[in-house]
Amino acid sequence: MILIASAGLTVGCNALAIGAAPDKAPSAERTPAAVQADGLFWGTLHGGQYERIPEALTALTGAYLDNPNDAVTAAHIGWMHIWRLSERARLEPARDPAITDHAVLARKYFEEAVHLNPREPRYLGFYAALLMTEGAIHRDEKLRRRGYYTMRDAIAAWPEFNYFTAGYGLSSLKHDSERFAEGLQFQWLTLDACAGERVDRVNADFSRYMRLETKDGPKRVCWNSWIAPHNFEGFFLNFGDMLVKSGQPQTAVKMYANARHAPEYDAWPYKNVLEDRIRNAAANVEAFRQEHPEIGVPTIMVRSRFACMGCHQL
Known part of the structure; x- marks a missing residue:
C-alpha cells in the first residue's frame, strides 16, 4: 500500500510540475535571420529549385533555433519538408525509403506553427494532412483518424x-x-x-x-x-x-x-x-x-x- 501511495504521489507531482510549466508563446517580432531565410524560401519555391531545398532548410532551421517562437518560420520549414516528400519523383530511379522522414519533420513543424498561431486555418489544414500522411506511412490508424477529423475542423475554419x-x-x-x-x-x-x-x-x-x-x-x-x-x-x-x-x-x-x-x-x-x-x-x-x-x-x-x-x- 505504501509503495502504491508513493507511486501515485510521484505521478501526481510529475503531472503538477508539467502543468505548471509556462506555455510556449508566439514571438511578437521576427528576427533578421528569419526575414532573410524567408527570402531564400520564396526564391527557392517560386523558382522551382527543388535541389536547393537543403540550403533553404539550413537557413530556416537556423532562424528557428534562434527564435523557436516564430510560427511563420516553423511553417516554412514544414513546407520545405512537404515539398521534398511530395515531389520525390524527381529523385527517381533512386528510391530512398528515408524520404518518408520528411513527413514526420513536416508534421512536427506544422504542429509548432498551429500551437503558436491556432487562428491560422492553413497551418491547421497542412497539419491535418500530415497527420494522415504519417499515419498511412506508419500504418497507425489512430493517427490517421486524428488527422481526418482535424481536417474537418480545418475545413470548417476555411472551406x-x-x-x-x-x-x-x-x-x-x-x-x-x-x-x-x-x-x-x-x-x-x-x-x-x-x-x-x-x-x-x-x-x-x-x-x-x-x-x-x-x-x-x-x-x-x-x-x-x-x-x-x-x-x-x-x-x-x-x-x-x-x-x-x-x-x-x-x-x-x-x-x-x-x-x-x-x-x-x-x-x-x-x-x-x-x-x-x-x-x-x-x-x-x-x-x-x-x-x-x-x-x-x-x-x-x-x-x-x-x-x-x-x-x-x-
Missing part, C-alpha cells in the same frame, strides 16, 4: 482553402475507395465555395465565375496570387486528374479546359502538361490508377514532379 487541401491528399488513394470519392467531392465543394453556388456537375464551365476574382478575403485563395502564382491552373489540373482517375475522362477534359481562363495561363510552366492531359484523358484512366507507376508513365498530379510546383512555380 475555400481546406476543401482543396483535404481532397488533394486523398487523391493518392485507390480510385474505388470511399476516401478517394470523398476527396473528389471535396474538389467540387471547393468550386462551390469559390463560386458562391453549386457549380454544374455536367457542364462545369467556370468562365461565368471569372468576374468574381478577388485578392481579398477568404475567397482570394480561389485565384492566383503572389504566394501561388498559378494556383488557379494547378487546381484544375489536379481536379481533371482526379476525374480521369475516377473514370470520368469527358468531364475531366472540361475541367482541364477551365485552367485556360487564367490570364497567366500562357506563362504557366505546366501549360503543355495540361494540354497533353486534354488530348490523352481517356488513355490516362488506367495509368492514373497505378499505385506504383513505371518511370516515364503519366501519373496523377499528387505523385508527379510538379505536385507542388503546379501551383507555386513562377
Whole structure:
C-alpha cells in the first residue's frame, strides 16, 4: 500500500510540475535571420529549385533555433519538408525509403506553427494532412483518424482553402475507395465555395465565375496570387486528374479546359502538361490508377514532379 501511495504521489507531482510549466508563446517580432531565410524560401519555391531545398532548410532551421517562437518560420520549414516528400519523383530511379522522414519533420513543424498561431486555418489544414500522411506511412490508424477529423475542423475554419487541401491528399488513394470519392467531392465543394453556388456537375464551365476574382478575403485563395502564382491552373489540373482517375475522362477534359481562363495561363510552366492531359484523358484512366507507376508513365498530379510546383512555380 505504501509503495502504491508513493507511486501515485510521484505521478501526481510529475503531472503538477508539467502543468505548471509556462506555455510556449508566439514571438511578437521576427528576427533578421528569419526575414532573410524567408527570402531564400520564396526564391527557392517560386523558382522551382527543388535541389536547393537543403540550403533553404539550413537557413530556416537556423532562424528557428534562434527564435523557436516564430510560427511563420516553423511553417516554412514544414513546407520545405512537404515539398521534398511530395515531389520525390524527381529523385527517381533512386528510391530512398528515408524520404518518408520528411513527413514526420513536416508534421512536427506544422504542429509548432498551429500551437503558436491556432487562428491560422492553413497551418491547421497542412497539419491535418500530415497527420494522415504519417499515419498511412506508419500504418497507425489512430493517427490517421486524428488527422481526418482535424481536417474537418480545418475545413470548417476555411472551406475555400481546406476543401482543396483535404481532397488533394486523398487523391493518392485507390480510385474505388470511399476516401478517394470523398476527396473528389471535396474538389467540387471547393468550386462551390469559390463560386458562391453549386457549380454544374455536367457542364462545369467556370468562365461565368471569372468576374468574381478577388485578392481579398477568404475567397482570394480561389485565384492566383503572389504566394501561388498559378494556383488557379494547378487546381484544375489536379481536379481533371482526379476525374480521369475516377473514370470520368469527358468531364475531366472540361475541367482541364477551365485552367485556360487564367490570364497567366500562357506563362504557366505546366501549360503543355495540361494540354497533353486534354488530348490523352481517356488513355490516362488506367495509368492514373497505378499505385506504383513505371518511370516515364503519366501519373496523377499528387505523385508527379510538379505536385507542388503546379501551383507555386513562377
